[in-house]
Amino acid sequence: MLKVFNTASQKKEEFVPLQAGKVSMYVCGPTVYNYIHVGNARSAIAFDVIRRYLIFSGYDVNFVSNFTDVDDKIINRAQEEGVSEKEIADKYIKAFYADTIPLNILPATKRTRATEVIEDIISFIQDLIGKGYAYESGGDVYFRVRKFPDYGILTHESLDDLEVGASGRLDDADQDLKEDPLDFALWKNEKRPVIRWDSPWGKGRPGWHIECSVMSTKYLGKTIDIHGGGIDLAFPHHTDEIAQSEARNGQKFVDYWLHNGFVNVNNEKMSKSLGNFTTVHQLLAEYDDPMAIRYLMASTQYRRPINYSKDELERAQTELDRIRTAYRRLDSLIGSSDLGDDQQIEDQLTKIRADFVAAMDDDFNVANANSAIFDLVRLANSYVDKAQVKKNSALKILQLLNDLTGVLGIGDLSAQQKQEAYSQQLSQLLKRRQQAREKKDWHLSDQLRDQINQLGYQVIDSTSGQRVEKL
Ligand SMILES: [Zn+2]
Structure with missing residues (x-):
């Protein structure tokens, strides 16, 4: 039985999807104004492993993600470069695929750009105004946080705790437009001739939080099984998503909130000011085996921090090569081996598979699951060293090795070429x-x-x- 750690309850909970055999899953995607950094890649890989394990467990997974392609950072970038916001977004969406395809991330069932759902966003906001949860002010529209008593439930903060935090932001230019400092923007008035749309409140553009509520509801329904993202998104982004969605839809937004941990670079938090900001684009240019980067990230449990360093990457490469070598050694003997099964091998394979499943069922504990993979690597190597290799048993070892490493997404081991x-x-x-x-x-x-x-x-x-x- 799969158990997942739900940020909302701070507990491991039994995973029971809304519909038997199906999982609806939404993961927040990047804002496309730059190359993705290793933190974005970590999040994408963490949820790709979770998705692959759900598929491995027999679920049909409907996976939706987004590109935030309208945002202050995109507008600023477009102005600096003297091009349109769309050109910036197109360039970095292309770069996103160029960076994530070599990392073997499965394509989303549906990946939408925020600018493709502007009409849906406007009507969603109109519904919130109609229900008294939002109000127009100076061409902006704000969400009335105090009208939603469960606000802050995801990170276990009360409205009073949040009010103390919000008072520190009173210099915010929009404060005089808000009824309450806690309120957040659903729609921003835009006077400049930059990317903007006509709306019932004048020309403007959507706030960031509303995009994900609208896309999740539109493509997956009002209540979904899993919503994921980096732990830094829990507040305010996901907190605001819950408030908007539940206020508008009148039902629970998400059953399981899953958040991935940070990436540190050489044991320090990654930040532009520390000069250790690493893009995937750079990493792929420097390192010729993308699967080692993938393995490094995929073999750390999603909630734990990852320390990225050259040494860690070398260690990952060594482990990955051990898996590949074991596969190739056994594979090369198949042609000359006799048919037949070794009962002892069968029993060990059953146990290894069960160990792997037990580890992954425990909130996707890939570290323990990886130990099961290395039990299999040792089994493959010791079988090769035996005098007599039986073909059926050898094939079963290879198949299991491919199946289990397939959950980590490190590529088909039988493929000689990395691509x-x-x-x-x-x-x-x-x-x-x-x-x-x-x-x-x-x-x-x-x-x-x-x-x-x-x-x-x-x-x-x-x-x-x-x-x-x-x-
Ligand atoms: Zn989001």
């Missing part, structure tokens, strides 16, 4: 799309097209079938 895992992902998506089209399931076919786009390809349909071209 092969990625082209395999592409060909699987194409195959599934072909099948969907044969069954005239256009909805699934479109979803798969979207996922293929996320791998940097477009599909072209013709009478002779589908083919792909690089975007």
Whole structure:
């Protein structure tokens, strides 16, 4: 039975999805004004491992994430560079895929840009105004925090605690527009000729928090199973998401809140001022095996901090190479081995798999799960050293090794080329799309097209079938 640590209850809880066999999952994506940093990559990999384990456990996972492509940082960047906000967003969305594809992150079932749902955002805000939870002031719209008594429930802070914190922010330029310093913006009036939309409150743009509430509700429904993101997002971002969504929808927003821990660089918090701010773009340029970066992040439990350093990366590379070597050694013997099974091997495989599952079922404890993987590596190596290797047993060891390491997402071990895992992902998506089209399931076919786009390809349909071209 899977147990997950829910930030809202601060406890490990039994995971029971809303619908048997299905999981709806939303993870906050990046603001696209720069290359993603190792902290963004850590979050993406942490939730990719969680998603892969849910799939491994037999769940059908509907995974939605977003790009925040309208924001002060994007506007500032566009002005500095003398280009449009869309050009900045397009550039860094492309860079996001260029950085995350080599890290073997599965494409989202649906990944939306905030600017694609502006109409939905406006009508969501209108509903909140209609219910008395929000008010217009000077062309801005604010959420009336005191009208939502459970505000702060996620991080266990009362309105009074929060009020003390908010009073320190009174120099905020918008304070005189708010009824209460605790209130937060759903819509910002925009006088400058920058990215903005017409709305019932004049020209403006959405606040950041409202985007995720709208996208989660639109694509996954009013109540979802899992909402994830970095622990720094719990307050105010996720706290505000809960308030808006539950006020508007009148029902619980999220059953399980999962938050990943930070990344430190050389044992220090990563920050621009310390000069240790590391982008994935830099890392991929410096390091020629992206799977070592992936392994380093995937083999640390999602809530624990990761210390990134050259030494840690070297250690990860050594461990990864040990797994690959064990696989190849055993694989190379298969052609010359006799058919047949070794009962003793079968028993050990059953135990290793059970150990792996028990570890992952305990709030995705990848450190313990990885110990089970190394039990398997040792088993593979000792089997190779035996005089007689039986083919069926050897194949089962290799299969289990691929299945378990597949949850960490370190690529198909049978692939000799490091890039092969990625082209395999592409060909699987194409195959599934072909099948969907044969069954005239256009909805699934479109979803798969979207996922293929996320791998940097477009599909072209013709009478002779589908083919792909690089975007
Ligand atoms: Zn979000």
